Amino acid sequence: MAEQQLQNDRLLRAAKGLPVDRPPMWVMRQAGRYLPEYNQVKGERDFFDVCRDPEIASTITLQPIERYQPLIDAAIIFSDILVVPQALGMTVEMVEKRGPVFPEPLRHPSDVAKLRKEVDVQAELGYVFDAIRETRKKLAGRVPLFGFVGAPWTLMSYMIEGGGSKMFTEIKRWIFMWPEESRALLQRITDVVVEFLARQVEAGAQIIQVFDSWAGELAPHDFRTFSLPYLRQISARLPERLQELGLDRVPMTVFAKGAWYALDDLCDSGYDTVGLDWTHDPAEAVKIARGRVTLQGNLDPNTLYGGREAITRGVERMIRGFAGAKSRYIVNLGHGITPGVNPEDLKWFFEEVVRVGTEVYQE
Numbered sequence: 078m079a080e081q082q083l084q085n086d087r088l089l090r091a092a093k094g095l096p097v098d099r100p101p102m103w104v105m106r107q108a109g110r111y112l113p114e115y116n117q118v119k120g121e122r123d124f125f126d127v128c129r130d131p132e133i134a135s136t137i138t139l140q141p142i143e144r145y146q147p148l149i150d151a152a153i154i155f156s157d158i159l160v161v162p163q164a165l166g167m168t169v170e171m172v173e174k175r176g177p178v179f180p181e182p183l184r185h186p187s188d189v190a191k192l193r194k195e196v197d198v199q200a201e202l203g204y205v206f207d208a209i210r211e212t213r214k215k216l217a218g219r220v221p222l223f224g225f226v227g228a229p230w231t232l233m234s235y236m237i238e239g240g241g242s243k244m245f246t247e248i249k250r251w252i253f254m255w256p257e258e259s260r261a262l263l264q265r266i267t268d269v270v271v272e273f274l275a276r277q278v279e280a281g282a283q284i285i286q287v288f289d290s291w292a293g294e295l296a297p298h299d300f301r302t303f304s305l306p307y308l309r310q311i312s313a314r315l316p317e318r319l320q321e322l323g324l325d326r327v328p329m330t331v332f333a334k335g336a337w338y339a340l341d342d343l344c345d346s347g348y349d350t351v352g353l354d355w356t357h358d359p360a361e362a363v364k365i366a367r368g369r370v371t372l373q374g375n376l377d378p379n380t381l382y383g384g385r386e387a388i389t390r391g392v393e394r395m396i397r398g399f400a401g402a403k404s405r406y407i408v409n410l411g412h413g414i415t416p417g418v419n420p421e422d423l424k425w426f427f428e429e430v431v432r433v434g435t436e437v438y439q440e
């Protein structure tokens with residue numbers, strides 16, 4: 078692959094702790110249903126069929142970049158965290174208005190026998206690598222590209238609950254009734270996740286993010302038992318695997334939604350960047366982080382429904398709150414953008430980040 082010169086390295090610089098002119102920004106789920114052009118391209122197609130089509134997946138990845146250029150500082154590959162359970166042999170369907178559904182969730186440790194013993198990541202997830210290669214060509218160096226995975230805890234939760242959940246009784250039954258079997262399953266998922274990330278980097282991902290969307294369901298002690306060790310394994314093993322493949326290390330981000338109690342631990346878990354949801358007070362988070370990592374976040378995504386003045390107030394508070402992080406800061410929402418947002422309101426958010434961010438970074 079001919080390496081295109083990266084024209085905007087603001088985000089990679091901030092992830093590495095280097096000075097920047099303003100905080101870089103992107104938003105989780107930036108390629109998705111709030112964009113009319115996404116709904117048009119997706120049409121009636123099955124969600125996972127779209128993920129498996131590198132031409133369409135790369136087109137969708139670029140939609141927010143093109144609509145908002147030059148405001149967004151990174152792209153994130155259009156895919157889903159649930160492609161890993163699929164690679165492990167599980168069926169996952171995306172049901173309109175309901176979200177992901179696993180027709181045959183793992184309800185007992187004996188069900189683990191139904192998973193593939195050996196996962197050939199290249200064969201099962203090759204379409205993600207093709208989509209990444211295609212996206213890098215289309216981006217032509219405009220902004221860096223994120224690869225991503227689901228964290229082992231969040232993936233195991235989906236595999237056992239069988240979809241989204243409010244009560245989390247099935248997954249909690251597992252960890253409390255069968256802790257050893259839970260750890261064995263988390264380990265199997267971790268092994269696939271490390272290889273999957275390494276191959277995403279090989280294909281062209283320039284930074285990666287691990288999404289632990291359900292971390293906040295765990296008590297602090299259980300987070301340290303069933304999530305953190307696997308997050309640490311990923312950050313330790315990915316650079317080693319990249320080295321074996323003859324590839325350079327890339328910045329790594331962890332986003333453990335709801336695990337505000339674990340921020341101090343997460344700052345020591347081997348990641349360059351720690352993503353924050355909106356329940357963190359920015360200045361408090363900066364104090365806890367003590368310059369160990371770059372912080373990313375954290376405006377409540379529903380602020381985007383509050384109109385322009387509310388967005389401006391939110392942006393001001395957020396950027397001034399994180400000012401103590403100096404340039405170890407990346408702007409994002411505290412979780413993914415939701416389907417009802419008006420794309421013009423997101424544009425206003427981006428413009429206000431540029432205005433306020435430039436001002437604050439010149440002070």
Ligand code: CP3
Binds near residue numbers: 158177
């Ligand atoms: O733009 C991007 O951020 C990249 C693409 C991306 C998607 N999913 C596309 C998607 C990313 C990074 C994800 C990650 C993901 N998927 C997470 C972690 C982030 C988070 O939100 O916590 C999780 C938990 C999933 C699982 C998942 N996929 C759910 C719960 C849903 C349903 C969501 C809903 O609101 O109904 C999906 C579907 C999904 N993934 C969509 C998109 C654009 C919507 C699918 C559609 O078009 O119908």
